[in-house]
Amino acid sequence: MSEKLFVKGNEAVAMAAIEAGCRYYFGYPITPQSDIPEYLSRELPPLGGEFIQAESEIGAINMLLGASATGVRAMTSSSGPGISLKQEGISYMAGSELPGVIVDIMRAGPGLGGIDASQADYFQATRGGGHGGYRIIVLAPASVQEMYDLTMRAFDLSDIYRIPAMVLADSVIGQMKESLTAHPRPKATLPAKEWAVRGRESGEPQNIVKSLYLGDGEMEAFHWKMHARYQELAEKECRWEEIETTDAALVVTAFGSTARIARTAVAMAREAGMKVGLLRPITLFPFPRQAYETISGYCKRFLTIELSTGQMVEDVRLSVARDAEVAFYGRPPGAGSLPTPEELFEQIKKQY
Amino acid sequence: MRHDVFIAGYGGQGVLLAGNLLSYAAIHENRNVSFFPAYGVEKRGGSAMCTVVFADGDTGSPVVGNPSVAIILNQLSFDKYAAKVKPGGLCIINSTLVEADAGQLPGVELVAVPMNQIALDLGDMRMVNMVACGAYAAKSGSLALDSLEDALKKALPERNHRLIPANIKAIRAGAAAATQRNT
Numbered sequence: 001m002s003e004k005l006f007v008k009g010n011e012a013v014a015m016a017a018i019e020a021g022c023r024y025y026f027g028y029p030i031t032p033q034s035d036i037p038e039y040l041s042r043e044l045p046p047l048g049g050e051f052i053q054a055e056s057e058i059g060a061i062n063m064l065l066g067a068s069a070t071g072v073r074a075m076t077s078s079s080g081p082g083i084s085l086k087q088e089g090i091s092y093m094a095g096s097e098l099p100g101v102i103v104d105i106m107r108a109g110p111g112l113g114g115i116d117a118s119q120a121d122y123f124q125a126t127r128g129g130g131h132g133g134y135r136i137i138v139l140a141p142a143s144v145q146e147m148y149d150l151t152m153r154a155f156d157l158s159d160i161y162r163i164p165a166m167v168l169a170d171s172v173i174g175q176m177k178e179s180l181t182a183h184p185r186p187k188a189t190l191p192a193k194e195w196a197v198r199g200r201e202s203g204e205p206q207n208i209v210k211s212l213y214l215g216d217g218e219m220e221a222f223h224w225k226m227h228a229r230y231q232e233l234a235e236k237e238c239r240w241e242e243i244e245t246t247d248a249a250l251v252v253t254a255f256g257s258t259a260r261i262a263r264t265a266v267a268m269a270r271e272a273g274m275k276v277g278l279l280r281p282i283t284l285f286p287f288p289r290q291a292y293e294t295i296s297g298y299c300k301r302f303l304t305i306e307l308s309t310g311q312m313v314e315d316v317r318l319s320v321a322r323d324a325e326v327a328f329y330g331r332p333p334g335a336g337s338l339p340t341p342e343e344l345f346e347q348i349k350k351q352y
Numbered sequence: 353m354r355h356d357v358f359i360a361g362y363g364g365q366g367v368l369l370a371g372n373l374l375s376y377a378a379i380h381e382n383r384n385v386s387f388f389p390a391y392g393v394e395k396r397g398g399s400a401m402c403t404v405v406f407a408d409g410d411t412g413s414p415v416v417g418n419p420s421v422a423i424i425l426n427q428l429s430f431d432k433y434a435a436k437v438k439p440g441g442l443c444i445i446n447s448t449l450v451e452a453d454a455g456q457l458p459g460v461e462l463v464a465v466p467m468n469q470i471a472l473d474l475g476d477m478r479m480v481n482m483v484a485c486g487a488y489a490a491k492s493g494s495l496a497l498d499s500l501e502d503a504l505k506k507a508l509p510e511r512n513h514r515l516i517p518a519n520i521k522a523i524r525a526g527a528a529a530a531t532q533r534n535t
Contacts, residue, residue, distance in 0.1 A: 177375065178385060
């Protein structure tokens with residue numbers, strides 16, 4: 001067994017990117033994600049890679065688009081205000097069917113907001129964020145180990161489906177340190193990047209990477225093709241975690257940092273003899289609808305918990321059986337706004 | 353078994369290093385660990401906090417509303433957080449800077465260790481966090497002193513490894529003070 005390391009969530013993302021073969025990073029500092037560029041600025045150059053602190057977030061995302069178009073693995077990261085600036089570039093990447101990993105360590109918003117943990121970028125991440133009706137893959141780690149594992153997975157999924165992939169976490173997961181078992185990149189069958197632009201000297205036939213479709217029916221065909229890809233993602237790539245759901249009378253559902261806090265609250269409920277389970281989506285897009293549908297076949301009460309006034313709860317309501325009840329408990333982000341397990345246990349008792 | 357400890361003081365007292373040291377010691381004992389720093393915009397001298405949770409199985413929530421043990425290094429933190437300690441828990445205070453009496457925390461064992469004074473007597477006030485860690489390990493019994501001493505190699509940057517012997521002394525002094533004065 002490999003040695004257990006003790007690292008920050010943000011560092012785990014950077015370590016995983018390197019292990020996944022990412023050698024190109026473009027970014028701009030912003031709390032609470034700056035450990036990622038800091039780590040990569042130190043580690044990438046000796047590996048023959050490139051670290052560029054761009055002039056802005058907009059510069060960084062367009063550098064990612066350019067690097068990705070050449071077929072290399074590349075990444076950018078930011079927090080809410082920076083991710084907003086990147087949306088135009090993300091839309092262009094989606095329109096160009098380019099892979100690429102984008103990390104959002106969410107902070108309180110809107111606007112400049114604050115540096116405290118938040119889950120209020122859920123809509124922005126899962127609904128496309130930019131213009132034009134696209135989706136991106138969204139993965140939501142709940143531990144430092146998952147920051148590592150899911151970042152690696154994000155690179156593979158992004159390459160397989162030619163859709164940008166986002167790792168969505170917040171300052172709780174980004175800033176906390178946990179034991180991590182680093183491991184080599186799992187083997188995956190990846191398609192050849194025959195679409196990549198290689199330059200004139202490669203002698204390969206010319207490739208064009210574009211997001212402009214002006215011909216009759218071209219744009220519509222593109223949308224149906226992407227739609228089919230999103231359906232395929234939903235069929236094959238949904239991931240979630242279930243804890244003690246099989247006999248549950250109430251299922252608590254939350255993602256990322258909140259799921260970690262909820263997990264202890266659920267354990268408190270079990271100790272008190274209450275039949276409570278936890279359903280944690282790991283992929284937020286595609287959203288694991290099937291899991292909700294199946295569980296709501298026998299458990300009719302759900303409690304969605306988020307660090308916002310309610311965003312994922314909409315997906316939960318769309319996914320459960322029609323006769324299931326979905327309650328919501330939210331804490332909008334800000335200093336002193338993190339719920340405690342004791343507080344969530346009280347909410348569980350109310351809904352049970 | 354799941355252990356949690358909340359550490360609070362002001363920036364510069366080594367709160368985060370103390371949390372890291374306890375975490376490395378727990379890893380040394382083959383436990384899973386979550387170290388969660390409170391991340392504020394304060395400058396040096398502002399408040400500093402962290403929570404360490406360690407367990408043989410899942411660590412669960414990194415956020416703890418009612419810690420079973422709190423290590424409180426200054427008065428401001430005592431006034432704000434001491435009342436949150438779980439009934440039956442421990443509140444270990446730096447009695448050089450914190451004025452408190454047992455009556456203030458019903459159901460909680462108050463452990464007073466003059467941490468600044470002990471660190472100063474050993475020659476360096478900056479070791480106040482090491483005294484605190486030693487007091488915690490000895491009084492709570494949740495980590496072996498040997499594990500703390502071993503963890504120093506990992507918690508301290510290489511350039512400070514020369515200070516390990518002095519830190520070990522501080523850990524032991526904290527442990528002795530916590531068990532002698534309060535039993």
